[in-house]
Amino acid sequence: MKLAILAPAVLVSLAVLGAQSAAQTFPSRPVRIIVPFAPGGGSDIMARVIATRLTEPLGQQVLVDNRPGGGTLIGAELAARSAPDGYTLFLSTNGTVAINPSLYKKLPYDAVKDFAPVALVGVGPNVLVVHPSLPVKSVNELIALARARPGELSYASSGVGGAPHLAGELFKSMARVDMLHVPYKGASPATTDLLAGHVQVMFAGLGPAIAHIRSNRLRGLAVASAKRSQALPQLPTIGEYLKGFEASSWFAVFAPAGTPSDVIARLNAEIVKAMARKDVHQQLMAQGYEPVTGTPEQLAALLKRDTARWANVIKKAGITAE
Numbered sequence: 001m002k003l004a005i006l007a008p009a010v011l012v013s014l015a016v017l018g019a020q021s022a023a024q025t026f027p028s029r030p031v032r033i034i035v036p037f038a039p040g041g042g043s044d045i046m047a048r049v050i051a052t053r054l055t056e057p058l059g060q061q062v063l064v065d066n067r068p069g070g071g072t073l074i075g076a077e078l079a080a081r082s083a084p085d086g087y088t089l090f091l092s093t094n095g096t097v098a099i100n101p102s103l104y105k106k107l108p109y110d111a112v113k114d115f116a117p118v119a120l121v122g123v124g125p126n127v128l129v130v131h132p133s134l135p136v137k138s139v140n141e142l143i144a145l146a147r148a149r150p151g152e153l154s155y156a157s158s159g160v161g162g163a164p165h166l167a168g169e170l171f172k173s174m175a176r177v178d179m180l181h182v183p184y185k186g187a188s189p190a191t192t193d194l195l196a197g198h199v200q201v202m203f204a205g206l207g208p209a210i211a212h213i214r215s216n217r218l219r220g221l222a223v224a225s226a227k228r229s230q231a232l233p234q235l236p237t238i239g240e241y242l243k244g245f246e247a248s249s250w251f252a253v254f255a256p257a258g259t260p261s262d263v264i265a266r267l268n269a270e271i272v273k274a275m276a277r278k279d280v281h282q283q284l285m286a287q288g289y290e291p292v293t294g295t296p297e298q299l300a301a302l303l304k305r306d307t308a309r310w311a312n313v314i315k316k317a318g319i320t321a322e
Helices: 008-025 042-058 070-080 094-103 139-148 163-175 187-195 206-214 261-275 278-286 296-317
Strands: 031-035 062-066 088-093 115-124 126-130 154-157 180-183 201-205 219-223 249-256
Touching: 031 042, 031 070, 042 062, 042 088, 042 115, 042 249, 042 261, 042 278, 070 088, 070 094, 070 249, 088 094, 088 115, 094 163, 094 249, 094 296, 115 261, 115 296, 126 139, 126 163, 126 206, 139 219, 154 163, 154 187, 163 180, 163 201, 163 296, 187 201, 187 206, 201 206, 206 219, 249 261, 249 296, 261 278, 261 296
Parallel strands: 031 062, 031 088, 154 180, 154 201
Antiparallel strands: 088 249, 115 249, 126 201, 126 219
16 A cells, blocks of 8 residues: 655645644633642732633633642643643743742753743732831932941841842842841741841832831832832832842743644733733732733743843852752
8 A cells, every 4th residue: 555645845734734723723621720839829819810811712711720839840840741732821930930940950840941931911019128117218228228237237038049039139239238138938927027127128029018018017118120110109119229120020821832833822812811901900900910911922032031130140149949
């Protein structure tokens, strides 16, 4: 029996038709979004907002699958090893894909090779706060005090290598000051000690810090985002004092590498529509998060930029994961 040999052009045409067919029939079953954190945090909030708004346009249930543990490594590895068919998505922060590669000597995933960018979905600005007993009311005054008392001021963080820690190290480097880093096992105990005055400074998540700032239990000096926050517009950015300073956390959706480009394009379009909704904007802003979207290419560029930037901070500060 003779086997038919297909011309290269025919093979290409069949591949294109196959991809189009996959996109046209996607999704035909429920989609899950893996979140590498326990329920209740920023990533979980973002994932549930997206899942709720994607269910109707996709015509299938979109589920949130929380897989906490291992400093997000468990959830990230599961997502990276999932079938590249669009039915498994990964809600990641910049910590998992842009910071961890420089913190850990070995990871069970490659942030660039194992994931395909789908869409940036939001930013969680950090805010520089101090205990009210500290005699400073601006970033410049904090810098002046820290220079006058080198090594005496302490800043709290949620843990070694976390966004608040790296924000503090970036601040120390750019402001040319020396402050003592005091790591905690989470943002809550760090905030508790800051409120009690056991530490003086912290880069805190804007959402949890808003109530303390408004009640004057903490003094907000500036936000660490590129622009002022709509939630606290009276606060300047740190970049207004230290040009180029930015240390926000961001949230983005990724798919396993190899997911068909048409499927990614469909998911990106629906996510962008969802994040542009007025009710979504209001819901996230009320919790201190700002919806931000873009193309897969823009997310890839952001990942590349932040990976290089934080690698430099981590190397300079000599930080290694615990």
